[in-house]
Amino acid sequence: MIARLVARTFGLSIAVTVAALVVAYLYGGPAALFVCAILAILEISLSFDNAVMNATVLQRMNAFWQKMFLTVGVLIAVFGMRVLFPLVIVWAVAGLAPAAALDLALNPPAVETADQPSYQTIMVQAHPQIAALGGMFLLLIFLNYAFDEDRRVWGRFVEHWLARLGRVRHAAIIVALAVLLICAQIVDPAHRSSVLTSGVIGILLYLSIQGLTAMFDDDELPDTLDPAVPDPSSTRPAERDRPAHLPVGGKAAFMLFLYLEMLDASFSFDGVIGAFAITSDPILIALGLGFIGAMFVRSITVFLVRAGTLTEYRYLENGAHWAIGALAAVLLVSLKVEVNEVISGLVGVVFIVAAMISSIRANRADARAATQTAAGVSGP
Template sequence: MFKYYKGSFIFTAICLAIAAWLGWGMTGALMGTLGILWIVAVLGVLEVSLSFDNAVVNATVLRDMDAVWRRRFLTWGIVIAVFGMRIIFPLAIVAVAARMGPIDAIILAASDPVRYEQIITDAHVGISGFGGAFLAMVGLTFFLDEDKDVHWIGVIERPFSDLSRISGLAIGIVLLVLYGMSRLIGPEEAMTFIASGIFGLLTYIAVQSVGALLEQEEHVADAAGTVARSGLAGFLYLEVLDASFSFDGVIGAFALSNNLFIIALGLGIGAMFVRSMTVMLVDKGTLAEYRFLEHGAFYAIVALAAIMLLSVRFAIPETVTGLIGAALIGLAFYDSLRSNRRDATPVTATGEHLDHT
């Protein structure tokens, strides 16, 4: 078990050391430094709890990638996750929203964190539209699959599986939801919300198209080229997926701190553990052993997408988001155990299961 999390613990130690240095520089006092360390630790735990469904979905993609691309996911991927999504992405939002250069955005984050936080918060409508639309497509595509033969909640999943013959149904559903939510907010925000949602849809289509093109080239590639191309397509998909999962976490982190660098350290720790968890799920074959775990994760994705889209009109606490995802995955895990136990129980001549317990 430790081999999967060794890098995460080392990364955590480094981040906590940096946080202590920052805390001492900001407060010059032991209690202030301990307070900063506590915030970083809480942010790390929060990120893990909110992103467990992300780890399960990542594992569904990662299990088809070779060891080389798995290592790249844990190295290049963590660099993109920590520095790209937790530092560069918020700075880019501030730079665009405030119409300033990237250097000015960094200076603003360091010198006036309150205004920096306000700019990020004001961009919530656009972020929710983009992330909600992308995640909705990820979740709906899983259920709108005519080849899907394992169902957890059959009364819901079977009809969706049959409806998969309708071309573009998932896109139509997301567009209708975007339009419906836009009617509940002001005209200017509605325009931003719909435009961001459309870009979320286009991003999903673009990622899928790149994957399809790379898979098509596999038929004429040699063995080494095939692995590289498959890994690249999966890597791109995972990074966009991680970005979409991170939107809410980045914004919600401001409830604990408005310092960009403290937020990046805390969420970075969580992101590293999520990646280690993903690789462990793949190596141990957990998804195959617990057949409904994947279903629970995709239900959690649909729930997260709905919460992101609804949040432009209604205030939904981060705690609710985390609890819904954890509950769905927990129920899926429990039902998987029951199903495995039932399959392992001997059957009598009358078709009844014998329970030796």
């Protein structure tokens, strides 16, 4: 059953991978093939936590909007973030039209000067704005999760303490703005204004999408709710008896769709920037990050939803949010100190693996408790 699901879910991604590698070889020979493979591995390793978060949000949508995200949404992720986004950055920073930016990428200057920087240099110069926008967007996702008193708590200390802080009104916004002000103070003075502006834009994007999603969610959800899903590991009534909404559609699902696109974009920032440490060729970046990487993120997302992994591993969503918090921290720290992309990828995997181990232990504890209870009932 699982083998059949894996084959059906990852079949298209494997086919796209083979096709992309063939195109890379025809485009630039063995060297291009090698670079494309490295970029694909980089993107997949950095994006597992992205797939987990996609799956948690995707479960809230009805079947139609799930298909919309897995088709149209993936196309936007491939061409928007991995192909057009770098060109738009070069246009915004250097004032070059997208066509001129593409020409600069394909035909770099023989000698780089201050008046004629390379495509890679322009992308690196734009890093503070990119990191501030993506970092603040991801930070707010993590903070709103961490300060939510009605969620399932992972562990005994840190998350309980953070949930208590959530009793402070607008705690997430207060912390996010404080972090942004600190970042603006430690960054190079030449980038201070742009970092503040980009960070505020990231905050506004998050608040706008969340606000509209909540409004449409309230307006369009039916009055009936799914039966309450108890959390046997919790002693808090809010967690034991909280109901789960039926899958949403219409405007609410559309706003969740936009939220997922912004989430994917924020996750992609480190991958896109990291790719320029390997190559500045937009064709290879599109093949490795876009076609191969994005397709595998899609397949992992589908597998998590269809296999019921998020239900089986109860703390996986918690781990994904901590991975988001770690990635936000990496992006914001990179405003001052260069952070290797391997670190940002591994820290997310560590949280995901830790959450899975905790889930397995909790499931085994529940099974033992159920066995003991059944033995006590059937005994004399």
